[in-house]
Amino acid sequence: MRVRLPIIALVVLFFYFPSLVRVSWSLFACFPVDQPGEGPYPQYLVKPGVYFTLDMSQQCWQGWHKLWALAMGIPLVVIFCLGLPAGVALLLWHNRRRTHLPAFRQHCGFLYRTFRPGCFCYEAVVASTTVCLAAISVFSTVIGPYYECVLFTVVFAAALVLQIWLRPFAFNRLHYMQLAASGCLLVTSFVTLTFFNMDRDRDTSALYKEVMGGIILAINAVFVVYCVVCVVLLAQGAVRRLLQRLLNAELAWCVRLLPRSLVTLLRLPSSRMPSDPSVPFGLYKAAAAGLADLEADVDQRHSAGKNVRQQLPPHGQQSQVRGPPKESKAGSVPGDSVTGSGRFSLSGRESWYSLDPPDSRSGPSLKGKDGPAE
Known part of the structure; x- marks a missing residue:
């Protein structure tokens, strides 16, 4: 709460900034009535x-x-008319x-995220313009x-020239x-x-006022239509990105439903794999590697810069297996088959596995159960 409170206060302050400036100036607004001698x-x-x-x-x-x-x-x-624009400029320049x-x-990203890195203090210029317009009004x-x-x-005119000269916004x-x-x-x-009418002897033509008023109305109507089109285009882009994220989330959910224990087992070092070429073990390994790459790609796209701890051992290294040591059956030859049981941890869950000798018809079989990690 201590972290969010200054952010909320700053956002609310900028939301009500025009009203606060207008109230501040209005305390000095006076109107002359019945001056002596006039x-x-x-x-x-x-x-x-x-x-x-x-x-x-009064x-x-x-x-x-x-x-x-x-x-x-x-x-x-x-505080509001002079201190806030200067405070924003000093805050951004100091940081x-x-x-x-x-x-x-x-904390302060809303002050400069829409501007280019070279114009990160332009929000102070916008606040100063607001102060001037409120004072004139x-x-x-x-x-x-x-x-x-x-x-x-x-x-x-000054705001328009400054914007054309600096081009402060990061988005076109x-x-x-x-x-x-x-x-x-x-x-x-x-x-x-x-x-x-600066000349009291000549009045401005009513036709001129109507024509120029219609032109100004048309210009502002075109501007409103342009803003609506821009908002619709931005909304379409946001909806497209949202649908893409939902689709990726569904894909990640489907990938996580696959048997991860098979992926972990088949990424054991090659020295512990069966050497019988009749066993379709290489096919399983290729499929498991493809699933692992797909899952890693989905996790990387959704992590948004977070470091995901890799719990599966890379190829060529010994798997970290806890639990009872492997017990080979009598008469087995090293390199031909591997048997035993153990326990491995994956995504916060620990699983027991038991690997039976490969069979020429069905290949190696995996039996196990999952449980919460200790």
Whole structure:
């Protein structure tokens, strides 16, 4: 739990990061109302000044708003708006030589896994962009809609140029999706600027607004369709990989049902094998070797980097057999036949075996039983 708690806290923090930034900036958002000396009938002004946007009955920097802005607003801005992007950059830069380690990837992999190794700190740039966009949105009531669109256009253009220059994403599909998103936002914000009438004597044509609005709507609709197609393609790839894993799991299950005791016995050194050519022992050995190779391949594909302990002895080495020693029957000639009994361990289970002399009709016979390993 101690290991998972920081990971969960970091994931939740990034999930609510835009909302936290917006709340932090909103504690300083004020709107001027009835400024002295402005507008008609100044003699009728009752309470001119600047009022808190979230509560228009409270003047800014008066009463409880001053306490909230100083005691809670400044720490929130320092922690979330400034500290979090800088903290992410410092964390990743300090551990830049550990980004390939499984332990660090498990804790902080979501911060850099989608980016190239040379741009592993790009998440700090994304967080800084979010902080800027949230600030522009919160203070739009103060700066006005025109300058709000101008600042949005500047931020979108800077993000687009930076992405084209650095190309930070490790996957081409993510790169093109983000590129399309930034392009749509930039075009939308730029066209919106043309709707504002800077010349009060001339009004913007209604036909122009309708045509440009339709073009912007079509561009955004194409972007949405493109995102849906990309998600469907990614889902198809994920389903294909899932079906392949299920098929491999079924294949591994079938392989494990085969008699492993036969595989273990037939991998004994050749000096202990019967030398009678009439015995079809070589066929059994070839089949057992093929099954062992197939099982090893399936285990290797499912181990995902884990070291699988090889319990079967390699060819040419003595098998580690525990239990009663072999007892050859009277009159047997070494090299012609082998008899005896023993115990071997395989996959956490121990099995007793008894090998009878080969018969010309049926070949060597194996008798045994399995039991839990001691």
